[in-house]
Amino acid sequence: MTLLTVEALAAGYGGREVVSDVSLVVGEAELVALLGPNGAGKSTLLGAIAGSLRPMRGRVLLGGREVTGLDPAALAAAGAALVPQRRNVFRSLSVAENLAISAWPDRRQAARRRDEVLALFPALAGALRKPAGLLSGGQRQMLALGMALMAGPRLLLLDEPTAGLSPALVEEALLAVTELKRAGVAALLVEQNAREALRHADRAIVLAAGRVVREGSATELLAAPDLGALFLEGAA
Amino acid sequence: MMQLLLDALGAAAVVAPAAVGFSLLFALLGFANFAVGAYVAVGAFATWSANGLLGWPLLASAALAAVVTGLVVLACDAAVFRPLRGAPGWALLISSVALSFVLENLLRLAFRGEVRGFDLPLARPLVFGDLRVPPDLLWSVGVAAIALVAVLLGLRLLPWGRALRAAADDMALAAVRGIPVDRLRAGAAVLGGALAGLSGTLAGMNLAIEPGLGWALTVPVIAAAILGGIGSAPGAVLGALLIALAEELAARFLSPAYRPGVGFVALALALLLRPQGLLGRPVAGGRDR
Numbered sequence: 434m435t436l437l438t439v440e441a442l443a444a445g446y447g448g449r450e451v452v453s454d455v456s457l458v459v460g461e462a463e464l465v466a467l468l469g470p471n472g473a474g475k476s477t478l479l480g481a482i483a484g485s486l487r488p489m490r491g492r493v494l495l496g497g498r499e500v501t502g503l504d505p506a507a508l509a510a511a512g513a514a515l516v517p518q519r520r521n522v523f524r525s526l527s528v529a530e531n532l533a534i535s536a537w538p539d540r541r542q543a544a545r546r547r548d549e550v551l552a553l554f555p556a557l558a559g560a561l562r563k564p565a566g567l568l569s570g571g572q573r574q575m576l577a578l579g580m581a582l583m584a585g586p587r588l589l590l591l592d593e594p595t596a597g598l599s600p601a602l603v604e605e606a607l608l609a610v611t612e613l614k615r616a617g618v619a620a621l622l623v624e625q626n627a628r629e630a631l632r633h634a635d636r637a638i639v640l641a642a643g644r645v646v647r648e649g650s651a652t653e654l655l656a657a658p659d660l661g662a663l664f665l666e667g668a669a
Numbered sequence: 670m671m672q673l674l675l676d677a678l679g680a681a682a683v684v685a686p687a688a689v690g691f692s693l694l695f696a697l698l699g700f701a702n703f704a705v706g707a708y709v710a711v712g713a714f715a716t717w718s719a720n721g722l723l724g725w726p727l728l729a730s731a732a733l734a735a736v737v738t739g740l741v742v743l744a745c746d747a748a749v750f751r752p753l754r755g756a757p758g759w760a761l762l763i764s765s766v767a768l769s770f771v772l773e774n775l776l777r778l779a780f781r782g783e784v785r786g787f788d789l790p791l792a793r794p795l796v797f798g799d800l801r802v803p804p805d806l807l808w809s810v811g812v813a814a815i816a817l818v819a820v821l822l823g824l825r826l827l828p829w830g831r832a833l834r835a836a837a838d839d840m841a842l843a844a845v846r847g848i849p850v851d852r853l854r855a856g857a858a859v860l861g862g863a864l865a866g867l868s869g870t871l872a873g874m875n876l877a878i879e880p881g882l883g884w885a886l887t888v889p890v891i892a893a894a895i896l897g898g899i900g901s902a903p904g905a906v907l908g909a910l911l912i913a914l915a916e917e918l919a920a921r922f923l924s925p926a927y928r929p930g931v932g933f934v935a936l937a938l939a940l941l942l943r944p945q946g947l948l949g950r951p952v953a954g955g956r957d958r
Binding site: 485504505506509510514515517520521522523524525526530531533534535537538540580581584 | 828831832834835838839841842843844845846847848849900901
């Protein structure tokens with residue numbers, strides 16, 4: 434069943450269109466990777482869906498309800514939570530405080546959701562008192578995902594969760610993303626590490642110069658002989 | 670030496686509440702609010718109005734002054750700084766200096782520029798050997814300590830306190846996580862103002878209460894907040910203690926004339942050597958692991 438529907442979305446900066454007429458869907462508990470070379474417009478598209486950037490045209494629907502142009506906080510209340518690329522945890526707060534504060538929109542569910550998050554990411558359970566700024570990169574991504582889950586979303590919008598991580602930690606971060614499926618949460622994942630992302634995603638959408646140029650199941654795209662030339666080698 | 674430490678503690682009690690308030694305002698509203706000295710003066714006059722005019726006890730007057738100053742700072746934020754939100758930091762900083770002059774002259778207009786003093790009973794200092802402890806110093810340190818411990822515990826334990834710390838850490842992320850940042854900004858204005866108001870009460874016990882009272886405290890307050898680390902309430906308290914101690918040392922071993930310069934030197938050293946402050950986190954983070 435379709436959860437997120439994006440219809441003919443256009444977005445950009447200062448009147449210049451970076452992304453044009455992009456349409457896509459994400460199903461319930463589906464992990465969809467949004468791939469493409471640098472400058473393809475992946476983060477711009479995610480920003481326009483997440484409400485941190487106002488779309489120029491088109492519509493965004495979440496569970497059939499129009500959410501076009503809602504800011505990230507309102508979109509989170511509607512059920513889609515953004516996980517920003519870099520500054521995605523409160524570094525001076527402990528892990529426990531980061532989780533508690535992220536349940537703000539629905540604090541009555543905080544204890545139950547915290548238990549669910551810790552069951553999903555057991556590595557966090559042993560670091561609850563640690564300031565988030567002292568976590569390893571992989572643990573920090575787990576915490577960022579856990580924080581987004583504390584509001585009880587149906588969809589996560591993930592902006593390059595492996596950015597800045599050493600190669601050894603990329604796998605750890607993407608495994609954390611795939612854990613979301615266990616929690617029944619769908620995700621739209623913007624990712625530079627294309628091969629790694631395809632190994633974990635259900636489906637992928639490839640952007641180039643602001644348009645969708647390819648779409649298909651992750652296994653199909655991984656096996657496609659022409660994809661390396663299009664973006665994999667340049668982007669990985 | 671004990672006397673010097675005690676005097677430093679008394680001076681720190683005056684500076685610390687306003688420094689915590691300044692630090693909170695800086696972290697939540699995003700600029701150095703130089704009107705903090707004027708807020709202290711508002712607190713001193715509000716206290717005097719309740720204590721000197723209405724005959725209220727000093728403690729009740731201090732509580733009223735904290736509320737009044739909190740509301741004044743909230744009103745100033747709505748009238749002056751909210752319309753400028755998104756403007757560069759220097760524009761907000763200059764506006765805060767202008768606001769200082771406006772508030773100072775409003776106080777001059779309202780209170781006719783006369784020098785005032787609280788209605789306090791004369792009391793002999795308590796003497797322990799060479800140590801002389803004025804009762805009002807004990808009162809100042811006690812009230813400041815109780816207020817600061819309450820604020821620090823509130824910031825750590827209450828949901829709104831945690832939200833304030835989260836927003837001070839990263840305002841954009843706080844908004845993304847659904848925390849009502851506009852209400853937090855208003856809360857920070859009231860809390861920061863109340864703390865500056867308390868500093869006004871405590872300053873009024875030692876200094877002549879006149880509209881320009883806050884200028885002498887502006888630099889030590891800002892220096893304490895920056896030395897401690899912007900956004901860190903315990904840091905601001907530590908900064909106030911260190912600056913007060915340095916002021917007492919300068920007064921004792923150089924000359925009392927050097928006391929006002931200590932804040933400037935501390936500010937310069939902190940910005941040169943450790944811009945994130947003693948308990949703040951680095952301004953530019955290292956590479957992610």
